[in-house]
Amino acid sequence: MNQGIRQAWAGLTERVVTAVTARPSKLSWATLASALRHWLELAQPYLRVALRMTAVFLALLTGMIVLLVVAYRWINPPLSALMLGQSIAGTSIERSWVPLDRISPQLIRAVVMSEDGRFCRHGGVDWGAIKEAIAHDRGGSTITMQVVKNLFLWPSRSYVRKFIEIALAYLVEATWPKRRILEIYLNIAEWGDGVFGAEAAARTHFFKSAAQLTAAEAALLTVALPNPLERTPGEPSVGTSRLAERLLHRLNATQVDLGCVRTGSLFATRPPAPVGRPASKEEKPAKDAPKGDWEYLFPSSD
DSSP, X not given: OXXXXXXXXXXXXXXXXXXXXXXXXXXXXXXXXXXXXXHHHHHHHHHHHHHHHHHHHHHHHHHHHHHHHHHTTTSOOSOOHHHHHHHHTTOOOBOOOOOGGGSOHHHHHHHHHHHXXXXXXXXXXXXXXXXXXXXXXXXXXXXXXXXXHHHHSOSSOOHHHHXXXXXXXXXXXXXXXXXXXXXXXXXXXXXXXXXXSHHHHHHHHHSSOGGGOOXXXXXXXXXXXXXXXXXXXXXXXXXXXXXXXXXXXXHHHSOOOOTTTOOSSTTSSOOOOOOOSOOOTTOOOOOOOOXXXXXXXXXXXX
């Protein structure tokens, strides 16, 4: 195949050089078009092979992603595409997986209100938010779309990536319950250079477990999400503190819709507290989120 491509390229080069070096009266677009047509005829069989190989590769990649989406319904993702990229670049990854009921309800409320206020009311894509984002030149991705991007896709923006992101968001919504989507999001979100997930973020920035975060700490972590490498929740700038204060006011004034997260008695039984890094003298032992907070977030249907 390589020999055929080389011959086709040599033929094209010879014709183009002949056309360009000819006298001006003999140089014409027809000559160049003829040379290009000749090259395409020679290269056509090899182009077909290349297209077939590309199609097979894309089909295999799509199948692998679909299988991962189904598997992650029950299996915790060991790594995301974003973590893998940073790890390859030499960044040390800090992350500890925790179930949703080991994360402060204050953080859950803050993240949903700030990142995806209609989380329980859309099917993966919030087209109203996307229209507003286009009009105001800001992000309009739902939590589901952010999960898809972080788990499977590349970080740079493009229309191709956005199209794939939307398609996979619908697939994820059809496969995972909302609770699972939120749990994975809070365990793979980036909160600093190499810091991923709520547990690692809480221990890195506030020297405590994710279950013990206060409303103010949750707000600081939440406003850092759009720019985790520039905003430091543990040592916030004046601008970051103001953003957190505004979010706190919104949380105090508005009830967050989280009805899709609670199903039955999900929080009736909780596993033992996870073992984290040794507690510093500022740290308290990890424990469940306060029962009162969970009851406020997920009131009993009785």
